[in-house]
Amino acid sequence: MISFRRIAKASFVSALLLMGSVLLNPASAQDGKTLFNTNCASCHKVHAKSTGPALAGVEDRWPDKAKLHAWIKNSQAFLKTGDKYANDLYNEYNKVAMNKFEGILDEKQIDDILAYIKTVPAVDPKKVDSPDTGAAAEGDHSLLFGILTLILAVVSLILLQVNSNLKKLADDREGQPAVEPVAFWKNKSYIAMVTVVLFVIGGYLTSKGAMALGRSKDYQPEQPIYYSHKVHAGINQINCQYCHTGVYQGKQATIPSVNVCMNCHMGINEYKGEPIVTEDGKEINGTAEIQKLYKYAGFEPGKPWDPSKAKPIEWVRIHNLPDHVYFNHSQHVKAGQVACQTCHGEIQKMGEVKQFADLSMGWCINCHRTTQVQFKDNGFYSIYEKYHQDLKSGKIDSTKGITVEKIGGTECQKCHY
């Protein structure tokens, strides 16, 4: 539910943006968004400092547009022109050089990006961070049901006893010889009933327990460094792909290597944000955690860093699949356009990462049954001519669309081989 709501919210905002941008700046801002996300977002935010400066108002700071373009295309070359503002900026950001975009972005594309930057409204970070109240309200009713069941059971038991007592009284009155009363714990029908109930409950618990073997939903091990996704992906809005570079390319999303951490943390050496508090209420010293990273990296602030001295960080693996399951991130994220949060939960709100889904086969299959593939957008699916026709003619319910299951996504050898 939560994720749906988020998606709805996000799509509403983007729809608004889209409409706005259509009115203000025909076409270009929309292209700019994509370009911004692919080229700039890993180091720049629009309204917040990141590895590089916040980009809002960049055109006001660079009155000469030609200079700005030159700066974006090849910052190192532009620095050599001795421009004061550029050099100051460079020094302010710890001399982290910006990638060259010469040959990657043309003039028009840079304009598109700049146009897009203008359209992005400033968002209050607190707002993004505000907890979703929906979940609490829904609550868990099982306790209530349990108590009700128990009360009903007791009532029925009492009624049964009353019934048998009344029967006895009636028999007495009619002068029939009273049957020796059987204590209720010796009563065969009670015993049978209890046995059946225990068997059902026991069976349910056993099978549930057996199915849960090897599953580890909510697994949240302690990591060698308290790395907070909330700080990085939530508050600082770093794109997931900036660190998990493999997510578009291969089966592993990949955990970033130390040099990726150091790209930013060469400059960011203390934590100045709001206090980080774990779920147990323990306060985490962010700066001390950064120091741990430096230890792994073999880096001493103020001295040049030699990446070859770095040692890998032995993270505890949270999401484990059995060996006979093949899972590919790029299949889902690139081809399927599935958001990270669908499987990993609200990762941008997690301190230390917790396993969100149980990663069971039922969970996978259920999603494959309901999720639509990018049937119209992805050229690969053009070969399913019959489905395209059926969609057009209404033979296939267009609201349900072409699900993953429909193109064979629940067949064994899609994941097991």
Place this chain on the structure above:
Amino acid sequence: MEQKKYWQSFGELNQSEAYNKDVKDEFREELPFEAEEGKSFLDAKAPRRDFLKYLGFSTAAAAVAASCEMPVKKAIPFANKPEDIVPGVANYYATTYVQDGDVVSILAKVRDGRPIKIEGNDLSPITQGATTARVQASVLDLYDTSRLRFPTIDGKEVTFEAVDKAAAASITGPVVVLTSTITSPSTKEIINQFLSKYPGSRHVTYDAVSYSAMIQANEATYGRKAIPSYHFENAKVIVSLGADFLGTWLGAAEFSKQYAAGKKLNEKNPEMSKHFHFESVASMTGSNADEKYLHRPSEAGAVAAALLSAVNGQGVAGISDARLKAGIEKAAKALNENKGAGLVVSGSNDVNEQIIVNAINEAIGAGGKTINWAATLNYRQGVDADFVQLVNDMNAGTVGTLLIYGANPAYSWFDAEKFKAGLKKVKTTISFNGKMDETSELCKIVAPDHHFLESWGDAEPKTGYYSLIQPTIYPLFKTRQWQDSLLKWSGASTDYLAYLKNYWSAKNGGESGWDKALQDGVINPAAAPAASGASFNGGAVPGAVSAVSAAKKGGKIELVLYEKVGIGAGQGASNPWLQELPDPVTRATWDNYVIVSPALARTLLNIDLNNGGQADAYEVNPPKKVVKITAGDKSIELPALIIPGTHPDTIGIAVGYGRSEKVGKAAANVGKNAFILAALSGSNVKFGNNDVTVTVTGDKYPVALTQTHSRYDTTQGNRTEVMKELTLAQYKHDPEEILNERKKELAPWGGLENFEKDGTIYPVFDKPGIKWGMSVDLNSCNGCGACVVACNAENNIPVVGKPEVLRGHEMHWLRIDRYYSGDMDNPNVVFQPMMCQHCDNAPCENVCPVAATNHSTEGLNQMTYNRCIGTRYCANNCPYKVRRFNWADYTGADSFPNNQEGEVNDVVINMSDDLTRMVLNPDVTVRSRGVIEKCSFCVQRLQEGKLAAKKESRPLEDKDVNVACAQACASGCITFGNVNNPESEISKIRKNNPNRSFYVLEQLHVLPNVSYLAKVRNSDEAVAAHGAEKKAEKHAEKEHA
């Protein structure tokens, strides 16, 4: 027209008792219940109640064990990720397979730092992406546990600094560098540079199976001490005098590709090359010949001389056998009719025979057409006389230092004792071999070289064509490239990488040229040099002719030593994949043996194969009679196998076996070394002997033959043949013969068009999107087995070891069936690759009680290991017998330790060593005991290919997917793709070859997704195509009645 009868085994030919009993059972063993005769299972050693007790206990134990805490796993990223490596995504590096002169340009697939698969490099104009079984298997050699892990001096571990010190102190002139053929130009320079330091030194090239007669003959007739390149693709008529050019002769990968070009049949214009083969012992190439003639090995010279005289129009003389004589005349006629488009090759190591062959090629104008002297072939450069001289020098004590690289004469030289004695007299002996082989064992200093996948280097397979070697993995052990050692010892300050880079940067466009060449893996001449002949000097020919006609007559029985495709001259012996690869012709694994003809078997072994009972006694029981072969003062004892297509008075033994156990567990105690039976004849080694005695010892020895496993006769598909073959003459006469047969056969069930719908009570399912299909062209399949090894590597197929193969437990997903037809003494042979046919109406799927095998919308017959409970019903119900059951824990995949002990042999256990397991493909599940497995159409590749297309938002194309077998095949006989796409290669093949296409066991209505193209043999005999199986017809009649 006479029906042609195909048979895989002698029992099948005779319809013998044991055969008929055997084919009723899918599995060859009884159930492992040990109930006594006539008593119930309750009285058995392990009765049912005990079984239930154990079952209960183990379930409870497993539940307790499984409910223990989950293990904590670590995820350790790079400290510093290299830019071009993405974990989980394979990188391909162009490099070169180099082994003892064999050169094949390859791509190594590297996953997470480990090379796991080898593919051919399409950019090489020589091999054009072709590979061989040995190339495919070479990646396993990298992870061989018997590789040397550090340098030694006198057997003790030392550092390379110590080796350098010891070398500097002890290398004294004259130095001899003894190597197998070196094709690397830079290495040759380094050798010369090193040798120039020591006056009187020299470089000797030694090839275990040498081609020195060819080199000498070419020197005598063309004045060139080399081997020219051959162009089988330009030859309309190919005559091979015992040259196994598709299997082991010079560059098999290259020649297979060329040969296949002449064998591809265009249905509209049916023309093919014609291949005559003259040989003594059935070989793979001979089995593919259009016409094959047998002769005694001692007659080989006479056959060559007769062919020369027939080509020159002087008739055939000196050949007594009428059929052979007719064959020579026919071959000569064909050669003369195709002047400039004929090619004669000879596998002999006799100078005179090679001179005659050169004369024939001159006479038919092969120079500049099918033989090209503009580019020489550098695969073999050794001259036997040089080595003989070296051994003499060593024994005379005139060699100060011997440096050995690649050569292993202590094993492969016929007079190894003399070599060993000489080696003792050499003051300093240094070996660079990567393993403690028979020669290195005797050397003082052993400074092991890298495996080629860890090395830098270059190679020049053909003049002007270069192939570069780059490392694909950081060296696993403390080894060093031998070029580095030589450079260091000759006082150079550069290492080999710098040397190589300089060498090529200077020649090939500097730094960027070097980078480009490294990426491509090959450097080709800008324009291929025009093919040219060489000026022929026939002066030596009359002498050669008179020499061969004066040759001594052979004795009662003659011996031929041959190489196997997998094992070669012993290089493949330590590779379990190659040991378990069935020999194309004999279908035997894990041994060498004596090949005898059916005629000799009658007289010598007292087995008459036409007698059902005797054939059974021979065939059904793996133990074979052991015979003792004596040649001069040497003798070996080996089991005898009866192989049709062998000359009655000839026996054959494969070399390359009987290696020291130090070269690997797979090589230990496997076969006997047959090199000792070779002898010098003139100045060259003769691989054979014209007079040997053969005696039956009375012992028996089991040989693991696979052809009698996996038969087709089930109650559903009771039939004997699945082959369709016809002659070219027949095809031209009636192209639609096979098509009409199929039409007739299927007519009662709706005919060809409606068979799918009308032949069943099941509904017909939609096939939206993709539907995978495969086509196998039997015309170009040589049976070489490269596909089988490629499949092993791609799909983590376990090695099961000889004892398990003996029980019919081999796990190959893809097998190549060998079919004989015709005359028992010289039959025609057809090879048919057989793998899961991915039937759309699969009999296996219906019988699985747990739905572990079922069908995908893409036409795949899916096998889900984690669901399989091992009932084996599916294997029982499979008409093609392609399902394999994991009888034991072959892979070590089970979580119980010691699960393998006592079940499988050392070789199999060694395959689950941590080092060996590095070769496993991480995308494919390693199967545990008790589950069925089978060909998956390399589903992991299909998924990867589809994903690549999806990511680029475009429809799937042919280039996205290929299966491992098709990719490995040198002759391109396997085509794979999406049949729903009319533009795909597979669709085109099926569309363009309606007359040759057929499905195996089509009438069963299993609807296979693998189609075959019938074999067309280029012979004038009008033998009817076979196919309309009698039994099926009978069946049809019954249905109608």
